[in-house]
Amino acid sequence: MSMLQENDPYMKDMKQVETAALFRQIIRIMEELRQGVKKPYKEVIDVASGDPQKTGMKPLSFVRQILAACLYPQLINDNKLPVDVRQRAQRLLGECPGGSVGSYSATRGMPDIVHRVSEYISRRDGGAWSNPENIYISPGSQWSLANIFQILVNTEASTRTGILTPVPGYNTSILSIKELGAVPVPYYLDEEQGWELHMEELHRALASAKGVCNPVALYIINPGNPSGQVQSRQSIQEVIQFASEKRLFILADEVYQDTVYGEKSEFVSYKRVLAEMGPPFSDTVELASFHSASKGMLGECGLRCGYVELVNLDPAVMKYIYTQFSKDSCAPVLGQIALDVMANPPQPGDPSYPFYIEETQHIRTTLVHNVNRALTAFNSLPGLTCQPGEGGVFVFPRLDLPPRAIQKAKEAGLGPDTFYCVNLLEDAGVFARPGAEYGQKEGTHHIRICIMTPPDIMEELLRRVTSFHTQLMKDFS
Amino acid sequence: MSMLQENDPYMKDMKQVETAALFRQIIRIMEELRQGVKKPYKEVIDVASGDPQKTGMKPLSFVRQILAACLYPQLINDNKLPVDVRQRAQRLLGECPGGSVGSYSATRGMPDIVHRVSEYISRRDGGAWSNPENIYISPGSQWSLANIFQILVNTEASTRTGILTPVPGYNTSILSIKELGAVPVPYYLDEEQGWELHMEELHRALASAKGVCNPVALYIINPGNPSGQVQSRQSIQEVIQFASEKRLFILADEVYQDTVYGEKSEFVSYKRVLAEMGPPFSDTVELASFHSASKGMLGECGLRCGYVELVNLDPAVMKYIYTQFSKDSCAPVLGQIALDVMANPPQPGDPSYPFYIEETQHIRTTLVHNVNRALTAFNSLPGLTCQPGEGGVFVFPRLDLPPRAIQKAKEAGLGPDTFYCVNLLEDAGVFARPGAEYGQKEGTHHIRICIMTPPDIMEELLRRVTSFHTQLMKDFS
Numbered sequence: 043m044s045m046l047q048e049n050d051p052y053m054k055d056m057k058q059v060e061t062a063a064l065f066r067q068i069i070r071i072m073e074e075l076r077q078g079v080k081k082p083y084k085e086v087i088d089v090a091s092g093d094p095q096k097t098g099m100k101p102l103s104f105v106r107q108i109l110a111a112c113l114y115p116q117l118i119n120d121n122k123l124p125v126d127v128r129q130r131a132q133r134l135l136g137e138c139p140g141g142s143v144g145s146y147s148a149t150r151g152m153p154d155i156v157h158r159v160s161e162y163i164s165r166r167d168g169g170a171w172s173n174p175e176n177i178y179i180s181p182g183s184q185w186s187l188a189n190i191f192q193i194l195v196n197t198e199a200s201t202r203t204g205i206l207t208p209v210p211g212y213n214t215s216i217l218s219i220k221e222l223g224a225v226p227v228p229y230y231l232d233e234e235q236g237w238e239l240h241m242e243e244l245h246r247a248l249a250s251a252k253g254v255c256n257p258v259a260l261y262i263i264n265p266g267n268p269s270g271q272v273q274s275r276q277s278i279q280e281v282i283q284f285a286s287e288k289r290l291f292i293l294a295d296e297v298y299q300d301t302v303y304g305e306k307s308e309f310v311s312y313k314r315v316l317a318e319m320g321p322p323f324s325d326t327v328e329l330a331s332f333h334s335a336s337k338g339m340l341g342e343c344g345l346r347c348g349y350v351e352l353v354n355l356d357p358a359v360m361k362y363i364y365t366q367f368s369k370d371s372c373a374p375v376l377g378q379i380a381l382d383v384m385a386n387p388p389q390p391g392d393p394s395y396p397f398y399i400e401e402t403q404h405i406r407t408t409l410v411h412n413v414n415r416a417l418t419a420f421n422s423l424p425g426l427t428c429q430p431g432e433g434g435v436f437v438f439p440r441l442d443l444p445p446r447a448i449q450k451a452k453e454a455g456l457g458p459d460t461f462y463c464v465n466l467l468e469d470a471g472v473f474a475r476p477g478a479e480y481g482q483k484e485g486t487h488h489i490r491i492c493i494m495t496p497p498d499i500m501e502e503l504l505r506r507v508t509s510f511h512t513q514l515m516k517d518f519s
Numbered sequence: 520m521s522m523l524q525e526n527d528p529y530m531k532d533m534k535q536v537e538t539a540a541l542f543r544q545i546i547r548i549m550e551e552l553r554q555g556v557k558k559p560y561k562e563v564i565d566v567a568s569g570d571p572q573k574t575g576m577k578p579l580s581f582v583r584q585i586l587a588a589c590l591y592p593q594l595i596n597d598n599k600l601p602v603d604v605r606q607r608a609q610r611l612l613g614e615c616p617g618g619s620v621g622s623y624s625a626t627r628g629m630p631d632i633v634h635r636v637s638e639y640i641s642r643r644d645g646g647a648w649s650n651p652e653n654i655y656i657s658p659g660s661q662w663s664l665a666n667i668f669q670i671l672v673n674t675e676a677s678t679r680t681g682i683l684t685p686v687p688g689y690n691t692s693i694l695s696i697k698e699l700g701a702v703p704v705p706y707y708l709d710e711e712q713g714w715e716l717h718m719e720e721l722h723r724a725l726a727s728a729k730g731v732c733n734p735v736a737l738y739i740i741n742p743g744n745p746s747g748q749v750q751s752r753q754s755i756q757e758v759i760q761f762a763s764e765k766r767l768f769i770l771a772d773e774v775y776q777d778t779v780y781g782e783k784s785e786f787v788s789y790k791r792v793l794a795e796m797g798p799p800f801s802d803t804v805e806l807a808s809f810h811s812a813s814k815g816m817l818g819e820c821g822l823r824c825g826y827v828e829l830v831n832l833d834p835a836v837m838k839y840i841y842t843q844f845s846k847d848s849c850a851p852v853l854g855q856i857a858l859d860v861m862a863n864p865p866q867p868g869d870p871s872y873p874f875y876i877e878e879t880q881h882i883r884t885t886l887v888h889n890v891n892r893a894l895t896a897f898n899s900l901p902g903l904t905c906q907p908g909e910g911g912v913f914v915f916p917r918l919d920l921p922p923r924a925i926q927k928a929k930e931a932g933l934g935p936d937t938f939y940c941v942n943l944l945e946d947a948g949v950f951a952r953p954g955a956e957y958g959q960k961e962g963t964h965h966i967r968i969c970i971m972t973p974p975d976i977m978e979e980l981l982r983r984v985t986s987f988h989t990q991l992m993k994d995f996s
Binding site: 088091093095096097098099101109113114117120122139140141142143144145146147182184185188218221340341342343344345346369370371372374375 | 565568570572573574575576578583584586587588590591594597599615616617618619620621622623624658659661662665695698817818819820821822823846847848849850851852853854
């Protein structure tokens, strides 16, 4: 076993079965609550996934009105819905085969929607060129990512395929890599520097793969999940130069691009920076950029839809992509329509514009409020430190538990963070996820919490965590 | 190369690239029509897939009303929708995490819906036991099937895994098997006997696998796709006995169970027959039965949802199933809700009941009308013979083309049926699929046509096919 494998930071101290156990635990608790079993809480606050509607965030009315009208076209003739909604629904239905959202679409997505997503990308990126032929709509960004991993990973080569992956990073992606028999090559984000990505760390990580695997790609999550950092334009430039020099395919998971809240931060896409860098980078560096209707302002996880844009891929590889993405019929048509609305929100002058702005502004304000409240609360507790995030929908506070608590966890056969989450759920009814799932530096422990919740839920959550944490520190001090 | 491999009936005379070419052809033609290029037709009739809404069949109002109300809950307070729709939507939203269809559900499906699907199966099967723990909701039956194939196929064994597959059979399933490196072991349905399944043919097929692969499963499509036959209870019993004796896992693709129209036919599920046979069959024969919201009365292909029920699987295998089905997050929540409505349609006394019955009756009448019209038309043409179907949504008429037409096809590098479909699409604007995609007996050629279309579309289709076919027979006689 190589150094790299010995030091695999993902799921350290945590068997995959423990993740399943946490899910079984919450199902049991919810069932007990339903049966009236007395607990210190009446409802579980589930902040375990980036699923804003689960904790009560409201969906955008414009999105829902259009979807409802497409599903039940009688609503198009009903003047209760704004006229721009009705016109938009009418146009979208005209683009569906047979005029119905109940028909299959082209496997890569409805051509008109693919086209408009391409225009949206171009607008977002200051006019950078985008080709609809390079865009694939799928049942979600993780689905796309897993399929592209599958194309990148050579299962027949004697040396295993390596993919550079962030620590901490999104666990589902890391699992996809491992399932294919490929090697995640961890690079560590610098927690003390707000989870910044350092170039020397990328170089170190790449060197660590020597003799272990053949690294072919660099997986980036920006804004970070769970870490919440947002890369600067300069940082992205440096990463692109590195990828170009080392011939690495860049997989840019940019699903949190619409939720950047740091005062000095802005989201800049890899595609844009690549285009602006010009040749040779702009026409050689291979890039896949992922986005989703599940995240950002929409948060429509239940619709299951996302897209990927592919840049500079060899036409021979694009053929494989086409086949791979055609296997599973099309993405849900209603999800595709949500994606279209994401790419083309109401414009000034449209009847739906004022309320759309009000709703999106409310989401932004909530996010900023919640993150500030969470930082203040967590950083005021002994044994908890939380880096200020700039984007995404998570905080990833660090736990420094007393040695007796760590010992107790060990006795229970659990890592300290899993031990913490199990008890937080049982005692306080807060469902958070242990850092071990996302990877963490040896000897450090974290929990991941989704902060895209209504403010009152966030207050209740902070109250419960504070009380639980204070008691735990007392019990084990 | 073994006899079995030499005689692979699937895609014979047809490279997979030709399927893609047909799809490119239709995209080109539709683009030309859009640009006003003059053709003998103004619109293409697309009967290439089992997608009723694509050709203008109307979705069921009850389904669409509930989905619209779940998406845009303001509609629940609007008395324009029937009260049972509003109550149902209210209850379903109460079952969604966070009360919204925009949240992720449990990966195997919303627990309440899984439960009701289980009850529905039990009712359908005359009270036969069904356990919600054995039911998995997924983005579609083909998705489920591909995932179960993946578990059945042992890629590491020195002998390849074999799966008995019908000829003709659904092409996507066959492709899934081939992609996994497994061997489809063809058994032929008897065209002259209305595509009946004969036991001696299953025995012959199994014997043909000797020395080639290790057959572990038997894939059945009932009602047949593309063949439209419906198995009798006795035939199913015999198949189950055979599977039991030969230790084969039965994969029962029963997605057309709600569209059985043969006067003397009725759909009986494998699960029901298995339960009624009693021990040792009922507690040993492994079975997976697939159903979908895309087919039957709903025809909601664009929603992407289906379920599979697993019977008698080893608990160790069920663990793999759980993992395999948890990889891709949940099925679209709106699709799950459609499945719930399929399992629980309006009942007598409910406000929506009369119109629901009217709509479903209309679909049934249309199907019977269309199949009769198609049989009469096709069987009156020289060189076309069509077996009377009993169920499903396809006819699969056989082509007996003049030798000069076959020669012409050969010169074009195409099989006779592909040649026919290419020209039918180009000259008559009818998009049908060549039999080669589904497998056919050596020397026979067919086309597959979806007959679930509005009657006027069916008439226009028959008019076009008749005219095209007559001209072709004349040109090449």
